[in-house]
Amino acid sequence: MGNAASIQGRSVSIPSELETRATHRTGTYSRTSLGGGLSQSKTNGKSVLGTVDAPEYPYFMTNNPTPNGYPWSKLNAHTNYYKTHPNTGVIRKYDFTIARGTIAPDGYELEGILVNGAFPGPTIEANWGDIIQVTVHNALEDEGTSLHWHGFLQTDTPWEDGVPGITQCPIAPGKSFTYQIVAEMYGTGWYHSHYSAQYAAGTLGPIVIHGPRDKRDYDVDVGPILLNDWYHEEYFDLVETVMSPTGFVLSDNNLINGKNNFNCSTLAADDTTTCNSQAGLSKFKFKKGKVHRLRLINAGAEALQRFSIDGHTLTVIANDFIQVVPYDTKVVTLGIGQRVDVLVKANGKLDAYWMRANISSPCSLARQPNALAAIYYDKADQTKQPASTAWDVPDPETCTNDDLALTVPVMKLPLPAAELTYDMTVETFVNGSGINLFKFDGVDFRANYNSPTLLLAKLGEDDFEDQWNVRSTGTAKSVRVNVINNTPIPHPVHLHGFNMYILHEGAGAWDGTIINRNNPMRRDVIQVQGNGHVVIQFDAAGNPGVWPFHCHIAWHVSAGFLVQFATNPKKIEKYRIPNTVAETCRQWGKWTKSNIPLQIDSGL
The missing domain is CATH 2.60.40.420 (Cupredoxins -  blue copper proteins)
Known part of the structure; x- marks a missing residue:
């Protein structure tokens, strides 16, 4: 192989001793x-x-x-x-x-x-x-921050999920925000x-x-x-x-x-x-x-x-x-x-x-x-x-x-019937600037830090910007997603707010088989192999909110690999979101009036 290796479908030059x-x-x-x-x-x-x-x-x-x-x-x-x-x-x-x-x-x-x-x-x-209460102080001088509590369901408290541009605005430099997580x-x-x-x-x-x-x-x-x-x-x-x-x-x-x-x-x-x-x-x-x-x-x-x-x-x-x-x-x-x-x-x-x-x-x-x-x-x-x-x-x-x-869960839970099904493809493309990006279900995601989707959904908004890649699941109790990976690159896909039922994964296209239908594996991240598929399902209506579903490779979500599920949107409108969330947005808005965030990627 010399000094060239094929990794994740790319030809990469690395030193020979490291290739060994x-x-x-x-x-x-x-x-x-x-x-x-x-x-x-x-x-x-x-x-x-x-x-x-x-x-x-x-x-x-x-x-x-x-x-x-x-x-x-x-x-x-x-x-x-x-x-x-x-x-x-x-x-x-x-x-x-x-x-x-x-x-x-x-x-x-x-x-x-x-x-x-x-x-x-x-x-x-x-x-x-x-209850876990974490006060986060942003001591960075030139950028925002947030903390996400990975795997926590945040049932009926989606504003605590810690995703800027989706559930909150970033915490501005010199400011603080207190998360309260059950x-x-x-x-x-x-x-x-x-x-x-x-x-x-x-x-x-x-x-x-x-x-x-x-x-x-x-x-x-x-x-x-x-x-x-x-x-x-x-x-x-x-x-x-x-x-x-x-x-x-x-x-x-x-x-x-x-x-x-x-x-x-x-x-x-x-x-x-x-x-x-x-x-x-x-x-x-x-x-x-x-x-x-x-x-x-x-x-x-x-x-x-x-x-x-x-x-x-x-x-x-x-x-x-x-x-x-x-x-x-x-x-x-x-x-x-x-x-x-x-x-x-x-x-x-x-x-x-x-x-x-x-x-x-x-x-x-x-x-x-x-x-x-x-x-x-x-x-x-x-x-x-x-x-x-x-x-x-x-x-x-x-x-x-x-x-x-x-992988058989100890707490048994049979798979409910799916009321809504998506086929979502993963693709790469080159934009007008010559940059390689990802499209998930046809869109390369980009966040707007100043306009969190959840806060807009609370106000009854349902006509979101295309690049926010929002899918409303309405009142569907359980939603199935067939992730079709049309790239040679494997991806760990992560769903916020839910444990996914993992129905099937493999190379090529899904043949409709479900593994252990009476008690399928559940988790919040699952690997999908290159040029393969993974089929997941989640009980959407039970946790109203706006929830990211994305690749957890940092560079892939930076390049647009993310979709948002707005679940049970009418109930989102009934939430009483704490004033501190809106205050964080006011603080971020004030900071961005005199500072330009260096958002060269999707923001997440």
Whole structure:
């Protein structure tokens, strides 16, 4: 293959040694140092994730009322959480400042956009049924921001979803906005900026919602493990490149909880950036013989991740916020935005093991696709690197999630009849400026930050600008969407406000088959393969609002891959939207009178 590789249907030139890694089986790595040459404050700011000081998590937070021994009383893993959830009356308050800060997660120093000076940002923790209240202060001088609470349904509170131009105006520089979110579901989530591709600069963090467990128990909750591709350019420069006529970007590294080493000797001679190859790896402690819960999160901008632990079987117990009937695997695949909770028993014979995250190079654009972290059993020497061997599990190169037949929700829900069906094609095209964009259902989306769709729908508006790509579902109770991917590129598609029933996915056209009609898999992100399809359904009328449905690859939504569903619009008109939402728009409008936002992409 020389120095050319075909990735996502593009011909890409990458160094030959990196191309060799790109065709690896799970765990083909050169030897690496544990590093540690830089302090945590230099690499990840104020974050403790990835260090042995990171806290373990309880079964639930004990400062709640606990009727019948649990904050959720007698509700259990089989309770229909779409209809019933606890109302604990407990408010979990967080105060977040979004500001620029210098970090070096892999030793390469650059300016990021951080939450409270940390990358990854602070963990939000609550019990099922709590209210999470987050006050966000925008300390950026020259751009807006927002935070989206990924996977949260926001039932009857769509203005809390955090999407500028759709559910709110951006938070203006120097201003604040308080989100109030009900923990309607439980499990592992995350938050991230939804302003352009800002979260690629580090504006993200994990969420842990404690709730009832099914039969499979565990001894130790290790907590969040974030996997993300990392870039050595600032996010706006990346967007500029992507939005240029010949633009695409490759990630420079892959991180586990914000850490990995980088070979600084590969930098160009004229790159004067501070770089330290011994930045250090994330470390985890396992208790021998105990079962550990790991909360995996793909918090990346573009990369499909394959996660494994040498010599250890992973028991999958949840996909996104949905508990599933447990099944075993050696490798877990996560598209961007997806979460997978796994149980791992520390029953190995060695005292240290490698944890691995591989960017699936046939599916993603990566210069260095491999990330390592070290797991130490009790009393192991944490200065020595593990000597474990990776599983020999070749990448299937399909860019898809696990077989839908394997993923069966614990809380059973039969598929309702669809009252409205869409066939939505994904296509690429070149606009008049020579820029490659996406059309979703025939439109390349572009937001208007000053005119959020939800606020217009509240006023009875139903004649939206074409580029806002709004589809009204009327009073349809359940809506089916056949996503027809007419590009060779795989996409993680994400629906806000709902858990999608996943009916079918595959290559080519859908043949009408539905997998597990009596209890189909549900989740909020699903992979659609290149030149393939995915068929989803959602119960639209039950959550009136304006909800984005988009590719979660940051550069793809920047290039227009988004449609909005206006669900049950007559009920949107009856909402009493807090005055603070309109005030945020007044503040943004005032700021934009003397400042021009650099919206060179779709805005999201």
